[in-house]
Amino acid sequence: xxxxxxxxxxxxxxxxxxxxxxxxxxxxxxxxxxxxxxxxxxxxxxxxxxxxxxxxxxxxxxxxxxxxxxxxxxxxxxxxxxxxxxxxxxxxxxxxxxxxxxxxxxxxxxxxxxxxxxxxxxxxxxxxxxxxxxxxxxxxxxxxxxxxxxxxxxxxxxxxxxxxxxxxxxxxxxxxxxxxxxxxxxxxxxxxxxxxxxxxxxxxxxxxxxxxxxxxxxxxxxxxxxxxxxxxxxxxxxxxxxxxxxxxxxxxxxxxxxxxxxxxxxxxxxxxxxxxxxxxxxxxxxxxxxxxxxxxxxxxxxxxxxxxxxxxxxxxxxxxxxxxxxxxxxxxxxxxxxxxxxxxxxxxxxxxxxxxxxxxxxxxxxxxxxxxxxxxxxxxxxxxxxxxxxxxxxxxxxxxxxxxxxxxxxxxxxxxxxxxxxxxxxxxxxxxxxxxxxxxxxxxxxxxxxxxxxxxxxxxxxxxxxxxxxxxxxxxxxxxxxxxxxxxxxxxxxxxxxxxxxxxxxxxxxxxxxxxxxxxxxxxxxxxxxxxxxxxxxxxxxxxxxxxxxxxxxxxxxxxxxxxxxxxxxxxxxxxxx
Numbered sequence: 001x002x003x004x005x006x007x008x009x010x011x012x013x014x015x016x017x018x019x020x021x022x023x024x025x026x027x028x029x030x031x032x033x034x035x036x037x038x039x040x041x042x043x044x045x046x047x048x049x050x051x052x053x054x055x056x057x058x059x060x061x062x063x064x065x066x067x068x069x070x071x072x073x074x075x076x077x078x079x080x081x082x083x084x085x086x087x088x089x090x091x092x093x094x095x096x097x098x099x100x101x102x103x104x105x106x107x108x109x110x111x112x113x114x115x116x117x118x119x120x121x122x123x124x125x126x127x128x129x130x131x132x133x134x135x136x137x138x139x140x141x142x143x144x145x146x147x148x149x150x151x152x153x154x155x156x157x158x159x160x161x162x163x164x165x166x167x168x169x170x171x172x173x174x175x176x177x178x179x180x181x182x183x184x185x186x187x188x189x190x191x192x193x194x195x196x197x198x199x200x201x202x203x204x205x206x207x208x209x210x211x212x213x214x215x216x217x218x219x220x221x222x223x224x225x226x227x228x229x230x231x232x233x234x235x236x237x238x239x240x241x242x243x244x245x246x247x248x249x250x251x252x253x254x255x256x257x258x259x260x261x262x263x264x265x266x267x268x269x270x271x272x273x274x275x276x277x278x279x280x281x282x283x284x285x286x287x288x289x290x291x292x293x294x295x296x297x298x299x300x301x302x303x304x305x306x307x308x309x310x311x312x313x314x315x316x317x318x319x320x321x322x323x324x325x326x327x328x329x330x331x332x333x334x335x336x337x338x339x340x341x342x343x344x345x346x347x348x349x350x351x352x353x354x355x356x357x358x359x360x361x362x363x364x365x366x367x368x369x370x371x372x373x374x375x376x377x378x379x380x381x382x383x384x385x386x387x388x389x390x391x392x393x394x395x396x397x398x399x400x401x402x403x404x405x406x407x408x409x410x411x412x413x414x415x416x417x418x419x420x421x422x423x424x425x426x427x428x429x430x431x432x433x434x435x436x437x438x439x440x441x442x443x444x445x446x447x448x449x450x451x452x453x454x455x456x457x458x459x460x461x462x463x464x465x466x467x468x469x470x471x472x473x474x475x476x477x478x479x480x481x482x483x484x485x486x487x488x489x490x491x492x493x494x495x496x497x498x499x500x501x502x503x504x505x506x507x508x509x510x511x512x513x514x515x516x517x518x519x520x521x522x523x524x525x526x527x528x529x530x531x532x533x534x535x536x537x538x539x540x541x542x543x544x545x546x547x548x549x550x551x552x553x554x555x556x557x558x559x560x561x562x563x564x565x566x567x568x569x570x571x572x573x574x575x576x577x578x
Contacts, residue, residue, distance in 0.1 A: 007157035010334040014194070014341060015171050018187050022175025025186035039377035042180030043112055043357045045263040053185050054273045057350075058260040059280030060188035062091050062251075063195060064347025065145040065340060067281075068288045069152070072320040075292025078311060081230015084240070085292070088285035090247025092278040098252045098261070099274025105425050106258055107267040114258040115362040117424045122432045123514070124367045129439060130420060131363055133412040134255060135355050139388060140406035142351040143395035150396065152321040152340050165396050168341065172349040173389035177382055181263055184349045191345060192284075198339025199287035206294045206327040211302035215290070218297040225311070228296035235476060238464065242478035249484070250414025253421045255354035256347075288320065294327065295319040303327065352392065356384035408451050411480055415442040419488035427492055432516035434495025442487030449479040 040046075049057070067087055074085035111117060115134065119127035150165035175183045206212065219229045232240050251257075260277075264270035300309040305326045310316055324336040360381040365372050372380075395405075416439055423430040423438075450458030452472045458465070462477030501507045502517040509518040 007330075007334045007337065008159060010338060011153065011157065011341065014338045015167070018190060018345065019171050019175055021190050022179055022183035022187045025183045026175070026179025028182070039360065039374050039381060040112055041182075042378065042381060043262075043361065044259065045181040045185060047263055048265050049181075049185060049260070049263040050265070051269065051272060051276070053189060054260060054264060054269070055276035055280065056192050057185040057188035058095075058257070058273050058277035059284065060192045060195075061256045061260065061347060061350045062095070062277065062281050063192065063284045065148045065152070066141070066347070067091070067285070068195070068199070068340065069148055069317065069320050071285050071288040072292035072295070072323075073317050075228055075230075075289050076295040076311070076319040077316050078226040078296070079230070081226070081228045081296075082289060082293075083230035083232050085230075085285075085289065086240075086244050086247055088282055088289075090244055091251050092281045093248045094251030095257075095274045095278035095281065097248065098257060099271040099278070102252055102258075102421070102425065103261045103264075103270040103274050104267045107261055107264055107270040111258075111262055113262075113358050113361050114253065114255045114421075115358055118420065118435075119362060119366055121424050121430070122435045123516070125514075126432050126435050126439075127362050128367060129436070130417060131358055133409065133416050134253075134358060136409035137406075137413045138255065138351040138355040139392055140395070140409045142348045142388075142392035144406040145347050146392060146396035148317075149341060149345075151318060153337065157334075157337070162397055166393060168345060169348070169389055169393040169396070172345045173352060173385060176349045176353050176389070177385045180381070181259065181353060184353055185263075187345070187349070192280075195284060195339045196287075198336045199291070202324055202328050202332055202336040202339075203287050203290050203294075205329060205332050206291065206323050209298070209303075209327040211299045212294055212327065213297045213299070215293040215297045219293065223297065224299060224309070225296055228293045235464070238478045239476050242480050245478070245481045245484075246411065246414050249418055250410060253413055253417040255358055256350040259350070259354055259357065291320050291323050295323050298323075298327065300326075348392070352385055352389050355388045356381050359384050359388075405454070407453050408446075408456075411446055411451075412443070415446050415480060415483045415487055419484055419491060422488060423491045423495075429499060430491055430495040431498060432514045433498040434491040434493070436514075437494040438487040438491030441490045442483050445483035445486055446480065449475055449483070 071085050071087055074080050074087075075082050077084075106114075106117070109117070115127050115130060118130050146165050146169055149168050150161040153159055153164040153168075154161045175187060179186075207215070213223050215228070217223065218227060220227050260273060261270040264273055295310065301307045303326045305322065310319055310322055315322065321337070321340065324333040328336065360377050364380050365377055369376070419438055419442065420435055423435070445460070447456075448459040449462070450456050450473055452468075452474060455472065458473050458475060460479075461473070462475050462479050462482075464476035466474055466476070468474055499517055502509065502512055512518045
């Protein structure tokens, strides 16, 4: 394959344009949050993201390289087809459910990140535990799509994969570094426009290629391979449902989604953005589905690609750039490449910003440096943007099974974070004991179920398992959804059991070592009078709080509660004596 100078120039021009938009967005909003909330402005954009920009950036977050390439691949692969292309419907339903049930309570309470309610209710330790699967999901997702972009560019313009990955990561990291959510949001508008235009321009040219048979015919009849509409065998129905619930429900508890929700100017706007993005995901999937169908309808021996076909060469995951390369004119394929590049960067920048936001606020500030200045938090975010961007790039270059790592981490988001989010928002009375128990049960059930992409053999063999040609054990049973439901039920049952045991006196208060039920015995709540007298606390800044373990910061105690505590201390002493 010859080196295409025109393609390289087109990519450079596109990347420079995206970088320019990101820097412009940063300059345009550089004074936002200058009153001491600059860090919050970087994370949630000053909570003034409008419907147009918000709708574009929320759609672009999901419509990434994995979304477009994966949809085209699923439609193309014989034996799967459109029936197994679950991402468009799954993610759209995810956004609808998020808008109906999760966006309003999260936005109306003024949270800054997705982990805020966990730390408020379950404490900073549990917030740190939940940060682990959330970080893994964001990092492996960014690494996976950087890897996909490098392979895509190498197919069309024959440039070194490593160079394309590094340059793409640098561009996405640079504008995220300088502008935070503002730069990400405004570049998303440009990127989504490029994705839509680039793919739709490519489709008519590919359809009119002489080697392509009518896709209406190949949808239901076998010509070059099985019909691209696909089918679901009765033995695979539970696997299909398991994956569908994973996409639909597991697509909700992501910081990249809630970052857009929390940046909305109101709770109602947050819901509307979710519905707009759901519609956008469906629309943006249509050209990817058509390109997959075109790939399944092509006599590849009549093209420059030659024989065997992409599936036989194990290049089915590259069907989209292959169609652009061999079935479209050169200038059209370069424009389509820009669309794929845009799709990748629109998701990668969101993941990097999401990870750095959660670390700076929920780990660094709320867990270790509660008195950190706003300027300090901003610098922590900038440093972590660089670190997480470099880490995602390194994984894309070095990890041979980055997709397997992402599959496993996305499963953990579904199995661990989603049931915890349900409990913390909608189930009253859950506490840290139940959260930890649910976390561990879900994690153990998922790991012991195995992961073929990582060659992780199962320890628990569920009904319907079988061994494939590579001697890997495949689970047909929907054990991922079973693990999620187990984590949810465990959280609720253990929480109420712990609450009953402590409140009934069956267990003495001193055994409440997590300060999860008997808040007055909490080490962090032990001496409110002393906390109020501390020089670090200003009385008029103190916020009212219910007497529960979840409020871990010193700024949550009120002067009134402190003196009530002092006045009632003799009664408390009598109680202890009894």
